Amino acid sequence: MPRLDESLLTHLPPFDGLSRTDIRRILDGAVSRRFEIGADIFREGEPADRFFLLLDGYIRVVRTTEAGEQITVLHIPAGQLFGIARAIGRETYPGRAVAAAECIVLCWPTALWDDFTRHYPGFGLSMARTVGVRLGEIQSRMQELATLHVEARIATALLRLITQTGRQTAAGVEIDFPLTRQDLSEMTGTTLHTVSRLLSAWQREGVVQSQHRRITVLDRARLEACAQHKG
Amino acid sequence: MPRLDESLLTHLPPFDGLSRTDIRRILDGAVSRRFEIGADIFREGEPADRFFLLLDGYIRVVRTTEAGEQITVLHIPAGQLFGIARAIGRETYPGRAVAAAECIVLCWPTALWDDFTRHYPGFGLSMARTVGVRLGEIQSRMQELATLHVEARIATALLRLITQTGRQTAAGVEIDFPLTRQDLSEMTGTTLHTVSRLLSAWQREGVVQSQHRRITVLDRARLEACAQHKG
DNA sequence: GCGATACTTTGAGCAAACGCAAAGTCCGAC
DNA sequence: GTCGGACTTTGCGTTTGCTCAAAGTATCGC
Known part of the structure; x- marks a missing residue:
């Protein structure tokens, strides 16, 4: 070596x-x-x-x-x-x-x-x-x-990920390694189905962009708002 | 002193x-x-x-x-x-x-x-x-x-409490200090209403006995079974 | 004993999220 | 390029557990 x-x-x-x-x-x-x-x-x-x-x-x-x-x-x-x-x-x-x-x-x-x-x-x-x-x-x-709803938990998880390993791109901040829906569900204590649905919805609203195993956050502020919501 | x-x-x-x-x-x-x-x-x-x-x-x-x-x-x-x-x-x-x-x-x-x-x-x-x-x-x-349902979480919490601070009585094992439904809900990430409903049900089935702020576990085995259940 | 306070119970309605199922898409290997 | 496997999407029915509301009960201080 x-x-x-x-x-x-x-x-x-x-x-x-x-x-x-x-x-x-x-x-x-x-x-x-x-x-x-x-x-x-x-x-x-x-x-x-x-x-x-x-x-x-x-x-x-x-x-x-x-x-x-x-x-x-x-x-x-x-x-x-x-x-x-x-x-x-x-x-x-x-x-x-x-x-x-x-x-x-x-x-x-x-x-x-x-x-x-x-x-x-x-x-x-x-x-x-x-x-x-x-x-x-x-x-x-x-x-x-214990206290947040699934939506807020996933938002929090994404925010944590982009702060720790985010890579700035033209469109927004990309998580710097492949991440499956399953991975995200294991981080947030939910199912991959729920994660998928939520990401789809956020994508429609222009909050995130994702294809295959790469996720880019476009609108950090919106995500932070989601992370606050209790219900 | x-x-x-x-x-x-x-x-x-x-x-x-x-x-x-x-x-x-x-x-x-x-x-x-x-x-x-x-x-x-x-x-x-x-x-x-x-x-x-x-x-x-x-x-x-x-x-x-x-x-x-x-x-x-x-x-x-x-x-x-x-x-x-x-x-x-x-x-x-x-x-x-x-x-x-x-x-x-x-x-x-x-x-x-x-x-x-x-x-x-x-x-x-x-x-x-x-x-x-x-x-x-x-x-x-x-x-x-992240993985257990409310019922299993509450069962687990009770089991933990009686192991750590249980006092053997004629009927069963009593938790050695006053404990409100609210306390239990804060330990398990749920609401006091859900805890109350569940304890009532368990009381009807003879699993626990509770009045005011004292809880006694009568049927530890049943509680352990509840703690296992995922759904 | 009486009242105030804290705790508990229960009901009804509702929304969030799960489970199941099936189809669609992307990727890498050959 | 095509095949297989991994990953994703979406729909539908169901359930769990929450919210809101109101009444009931125990305990403590006076």
Whole structure:
């Protein structure tokens, strides 16, 4: 494998302010891997013997019910650590991490975790903050699920997606990776039928534009209005 | 204030295995407080300048939407640390903590947090584990909210409550503190009307027994069956 | 005991969203 | 280019659970 470039890490919070040599050491412990769309990075219940940094791409963490339904519990945008189950006292991964877009990740064995936190104080802190943010996010999503109607939930999900991974185009903001109706329904706790109907309606009204697995938001303001509505 | 007894802490995970003198020091930094049912222990958005240990009682953490709806994001049974927002990098409490039963808590200023984690390694570990468990719980609740019908959600909530705070009586297992239909609806993301109808039905079938704000589960197996049903 | 307040029950009507079913469309592989 | 599979659309009937409304009941303070 080629030697990894130090500039990969210098601007990311966990490694912010570290010296070149420190970063060199950290990188030398890492393996870089590439995942195709749809590939599993880790699976629910697997021993949490690795942790990761997402350099590029987009990941969703899903849980599967006994009945086989899947729901997305978490989204991870580029630049974040993930798979840090061990850091919060878990032996196994609590969900499955799927590459939503093509992903480049760095991967370390869990053993290095203690090493890093001991030698680089910013690392532990940044991790705590990541967990905190994630807890907050998930609580917000729970609140949405409990109080908002389907329309508002889907609008919220789209807005979140374009903020995190939107790509500006002539027409509007496009979500930067293929996304099926099924994916959206798993994010919002509804069915792919309902999502499809809603997107069709929004398309008729010029709010979004979508063909096959690509979605572009044309009228962000309208979507935000939808996200507010309670009923 | 009377001196606190050391036996309060000796058997709790965060302080497990510490010497008498260590525990003495920890207790001397704490203030003990009592909260009546319904009292706020901390409020959403307040600076997180204290953390707590719940010695006795039961706490629920609620979030309020812009529209004023409340939903319960977390339950804390006796013996757990809570209000540890600072440990996960948050400046303010992300929700409101309400005493669901009469509560006895120990309270420390946040400043002592770093002290404890530095001197007592088990403390930091136990905290990480608490956060991990809590994240897992909240993800499960989200999954329930997304996939289960109201009936199954309410059944699940009741089962959780009797496992955590159930008191065995002649007839069955009683939830050990007053609980309104409204409370249950906030835990399950529904309306108090639906909860009331459902409890009435279950009462007719001899599954639960309830009057005013006390609920007793008579037929746990039936409730578990309800909790399974997807539709 | 009396009244006020908080909590609960129940009914009727209605809308949101689901389930099922079938047809249509796009894409990649060969 | 054509075939197969994955993804999407749409219609229709049904159900769940919400809203609104009103009456009933328990509890607490005085």
